[in-house]
Amino acid sequence: MAEKFDLQEREVWDGNYAASQALRQARVDVVAAYPITPSTPIVENYGAYVANGYIDGEFVMVESEHAAMSACVGASAAGGRVSTATSSQGFALMVEVLYQASGMRLPIVLNVVNRALASPLNVRGDHSDMYLGRDSGWIQMGAFNSQEAYDLALCAFKIGENHSVRLPVMVHQDGFITSHTAQNVYPLSDEVAYNFVGDIDPVDDMLDFSRPVTYGAQTEEDWHFEHKAKQHKALMDARPVIDEVFEEFEKISGRKYKRVESYMMDDAEIAIVALGTTVETARVAATELREEGIKAGVVAIRVFRPFPLDQVRDALENVKSVAVLDRSAPGGAMGAFFNEVSAALYSTASRPLVTNYIYGLGGRDFAVSEAKRIFMEQKANADAGHITTDIQQFSGLRGPHLGFFQTKRS
Amino acid sequence: MAITSIKNLKEFSTNNDRFEGAHTLCPGCAHSMIVRELMNCTDDNLVITTNTGCLEVSTAVYPFTSWDTSWMHIGFENAASAAGGAEAMYKARKKKGTLKDPDSPVKFVAFGGDGSTFDIGFQWLSGAFERGHDFTYICLDNENYANTGGQRSSATPIGATTSTAQAGTHSYGKKEKKKDIVAIMAAHGAPYVAQLAPNKWKSMAKGFQKALETEGPCFINTVSPCCTEWRFDPKDTINITDLATDSLMFPIYEIIDGHELNILYRPKNVISVEDYLGAQGRYKHLFKPEYRHVIDEIQKGVDEYWEMLQRREEARV
Numbered sequence: 001m002a003e004k005f006d007l008q009e010r011e012v013w014d015g016n017y018a019a020s021q022a023l024r025q026a027r028v029d030v031v032a033a034y035p036i037t038p039s040t041p042i043v044e045n046y047g048a049y050v051a052n053g054y055i056d057g058e059f060v061m062v063e064s065e066h067a068a069m070s071a072c073v074g075a076s077a078a079g080g081r082v083s084t085a086t087s088s089q090g091f092a093l094m095v096e097v098l099y100q101a102s103g104m105r106l107p108i109v110l111n112v113v114n115r116a117l118a119s120p121l122n123v124r125g126d127h128s129d130m131y132l133g134r135d136s137g138w139i140q141m142g143a144f145n146s147q148e149a150y151d152l153a154l155c156a157f158k159i160g161e162n163h164s165v166r167l168p169v170m171v172h173q174d175g176f177i178t179s180h181t182a183q184n185v186y187p188l189s190d191e192v193a194y195n196f197v198g199d200i201d202p203v204d205d206m207l208d209f210s211r212p213v214t215y216g217a218q219t220e221e222d223w224h225f226e227h228k229a230k231q232h233k234a235l236m237d238a239r240p241v242i243d244e245v246f247e248e249f250e251k252i253s254g255r256k257y258k259r260v261e262s263y264m265m266d267d268a269e270i271a272i273v274a275l276g277t278t279v280e281t282a283r284v285a286a287t288e289l290r291e292e293g294i295k296a297g298v299v300a301i302r303v304f305r306p307f308p309l310d311q312v313r314d315a316l317e318n319v320k321s322v323a324v325l326d327r328s329a330p331g332g333a334m335g336a337f338f339n340e341v342s343a344a345l346y347s348t349a350s351r352p353l354v355t356n357y358i359y360g361l362g363g364r365d366f367a368v369s370e371a372k373r374i375f376m377e378q379k380a381n382a383d384a385g386h387i388t389t390d391i392q393q394f395s396g397l398r399g400p401h402l403g404f405f406q407t408k409r410s
Numbered sequence: 411m412a413i414t415s416i417k418n419l420k421e422f423s424t425n426n427d428r429f430e431g432a433h434t435l436c437p438g439c440a441h442s443m444i445v446r447e448l449m450n451c452t453d454d455n456l457v458i459t460t461n462t463g464c465l466e467v468s469t470a471v472y473p474f475t476s477w478d479t480s481w482m483h484i485g486f487e488n489a490a491s492a493a494g495g496a497e498a499m500y501k502a503r504k505k506k507g508t509l510k511d512p513d514s515p516v517k518f519v520a521f522g523g524d525g526s527t528f529d530i531g532f533q534w535l536s537g538a539f540e541r542g543h544d545f546t547y548i549c550l551d552n553e554n555y556a557n558t559g560g561q562r563s564s565a566t567p568i569g570a571t572t573s574t575a576q577a578g579t580h581s582y583g584k585k586e587k588k589k590d591i592v593a594i595m596a597a598h599g600a601p602y603v604a605q606l607a608p609n610k611w612k613s614m615a616k617g618f619q620k621a622l623e624t625e626g627p628c629f630i631n632t633v634s635p636c637c638t639e640w641r642f643d644p645k646d647t648i649n650i651t652d653l654a655t656d657s658l659m660f661p662i663y664e665i666i667d668g669h670e671l672n673i674l675y676r677p678k679n680v681i682s683v684e685d686y687l688g689a690q691g692r693y694k695h696l697f698k699p700e701y702r703h704v705i706d707e708i709q710k711g712v713d714e715y716w717e718m719l720q721r722r723e724e725a726r727v
Binding site: 208227 | 457477497498501503505508516533536
C-alpha cells in the first residue's frame with residue numbers, strides 16, 4: 001500500500017462509507033461493479049482509494065450488475081480477495097450469477113444496500129431484494145447501523161474465506177436509513193483490521209497452473225443432487241465458524257455479535273422479530289414499554305442464511321405472542337420471514353401465537369409508536385390466549401386498515 | 411512468449427496437447443479441431459472461460475474434464491466478463507506479488523458459440539472489449555443454437571431452415587441476413603479481429619498466435635460446421651469448410667486496430683454459393699424453383715461483401 005489512511009478513534013461515517021473502509025482495510029484485490037442507488041458510494045470509494053494509492057487493487061467498472069458478479073466470479077476463482085456492492089434491480093440482475101458463485105464455492109463478499117424492487121420504481125429501502133437472494137446459497141448477514149456495516153463487512157471475508165466454509169457472503173444494510181445516515185463509528189486501525197481478516201489462502205486457484213482446475217462442470221441427475229446436498233451442508237456447517245469469527249472479533253473490538261440477538265427476552269411474554277434498522281426501533285419501543293411494566297422483548301436475526309432455526313426457537317419458545325415483521329411485499333402469501341420464524345416455532349411445545357406485519361415498504365418510516373402499537377396487539381393476543389387481530393396486516397399504510405387471513409376465533 | 415512452430419502439421423498437431431479427445435461432441439463437429447488448434451499454437455499457461463453451449467456441455471461432464479488447464483464455465487452470456495475478472499485478478503496479484511509462478515506467461519481466452527456471442531452474450535462481450543481486458547474471445551460460429559436443437563440465431567444466414575425459422579410452403583426459412591459480427595467487433599477498435607476457418611489451419615494458428623500475443627481484447631470468429639444441424643455426413647466436415655471458404659460464404663481475413671484489413675485466403679477458383687448450399691440439408695428447399703431468388707440474393711450478398719473486403723484491403727484505411 002502506498003500511503004497511510006488517517007483514521008481517528010471515532011469517525012462519523014454513513015453505512016456506505018463504513019462498508020468501503022472495510023474493503024480498503026481488507027485490501028480487496030478486485031472490485032467489479034456497476035452503480036445503483038443507494039449502494040453506489042461503496043464502490044466509488046473503493047475506486048477512490050485505488051486512485052489515490054491507499055490500496056493496491058483493480059477496480060473494474062463493468063457494463064451491468066450481471067457482468068459485475070460475473071467478473072467477480074472470474075476474479076475470485078483466480079485466487080484473490082473480491083468484493084462488490086449492489087441494491088434492488090441490480091441485485092435482481094445479479095441473481096443468476098449469485099447461484100453460480102455459491103455453486104463454485106467462491107468467497108465473494110457482496111454489500112447489499114437493501115432497496116425496493118420496481119414496479120413502481122422506488123429508490124428507498126425495503127427487503128424485497130434480500131429475499132430474492134435467500135435461496136441462492138450465500139451466507140446472509142444483516143447490519144442494523146453503520147458500525148455494524150463496517151464490522152460485519154470485515155467478518156464476512158474471514159467467514160467466507162475460511163477453508164471449511166468457502167462460500168460467498170452478503171452483508172445487508174437498509175437503503176438510506178443506514179447507507180446515507182452519518183453516525184459515530186469506532187474503526188479498528190488498519191493493522192488490527194487486516195491482521196483479523198488475514199491474507200487470503202485460495203483453494204483451487206485458476207492461476208496456479210501446477211494444478212489445473214475445472215470450474216462449473218456439467219452435472220445431470222447422476223451428480224447434481226449430491227452437489228447441491230454438499231453445498232447445503234457447507235452452509236449449515238458454517239454456523240459454528242460464524243460464531244467463532246464473531247468471538248474473535250469481540251476480542252479485538254469489544255463488540256459482540258451473535259447469529260440471533262435477544263433483547264430483554266429473559267422474561268418476555270411478547271416479542272417482535274425483525275431485521276435491519278427496525279431492530280433498533282423495536283428495542284426502543286420495548287424499553288419504553290418495560291417502564292410501563294409490559295414484558296416486551298425483541299429478537300433480531302443477525303444471520304439470515306444459514307437460518308438459525310434452533311436459536312430462533314430457543315429465543316421465542318417461552319413467549320405467548322410474537323409479531324414477525326416483514327419489510328417486503330408478500331406477493332399473495334404470508335411474509336417470507338414470517339414463514340421461516342413460524343416454521344421454527346411450530347416444533348416448540350408452547351407454540352406461541354404468531355402474527356405477520358407487513359411494514360415500511362419502499363422506505364416508509366417505521367416509528368417507535370408503531371412498534372409500540374404492534375407490541376400492544378401482541379399483549380392483547382397474549383391476554384386473550386388467541387389472535388385477536390388479522391393474522392396478517394399492513395402496518396403504517398395510509399387509508400383504511402388492510403388485513404388478511406382473518407382468524408375465525410376472534 | 412512461447413510460440414509454437416506451425417510449419418509442420420504433424421509436429422503442430424502433437425504439440426502440447428492440453429485438450430483431451432475423449433469429449434462428447436458429435437462426431438464431425440469442428441469445435442474440437444478449433445480448440446486443439448488454439449491450445450497447440452502456444453505453450454503459455456491458459457485460463458479459459460466458456461459460455462454455455464455445445465463445447466461446454468461436452469467437455470466437462472462431472473466427474474470428467476477435457477481441459478488440462480484452468481477452465482471455467484459460468485453462464486450462457488458471461489464468459490467474457492469472467493475472463494475479464496480473472497485477468498483483472500492476474501494484474502492485481504502480479505502487482506502484489508501473490509502469484510505462485512509470477513514469471514510464466516498467462517493468456518486469457520473465452521469461447522462462445524454464435525448464440526452466446528451474437529445474441530445473448532453480446533452486451534457482456536461488448537463491455538469487456540470497451541474495457542480493454544487483455545484476452546482473446548473466440549466465437550465458434552455454427553450459425554444456430556445447436557446445443558438446444560437447432561434454433562435460429564442472429565448468425566443464421568438468410569434462407570437456412572431452423573426449428574424456429576422454418577422453411578415450408580409459405581416460407582423459405584430465415585428471412586434476415588446474418589449479423590456482421592466481425593465488423594461490429596472491429597468497430598470497438600479492438601487491436602486484432604479476424605475471421606478464420608479450421609480447414610485453413612495455418613492461417614488459423616497464426617491468427618490465434620497473433621491474438622494471444624496482442625495486448626488488449628482480440629476477437630476471432632471461426633466457422634464451425636455443424637453436421638447435425640447443417641445436415642451433412644460427419645466425415646465431410648473439412649470438405650464443407652472448404653466449400654465455405656472457397657465460395658466466400660466465409661471469407662478469411664483480419665482487421666488490425668479497427669481499420670487495417672488483410673485478406674488471409676484468396677481461393678484460386680471461387681466456387682458458386684450453390685455448390686456450398688447444395689451440400690447441406692438446411693438449404694435443400696432453396697433449390698425449388700420458387701425459391702431460386704433466395705440463392706441469387708445470397709450470391710449477390712457474397713459478391714458484394716468480397717468486393718468490399720478487397721476495396722478496404724487496397725485502400726489501407
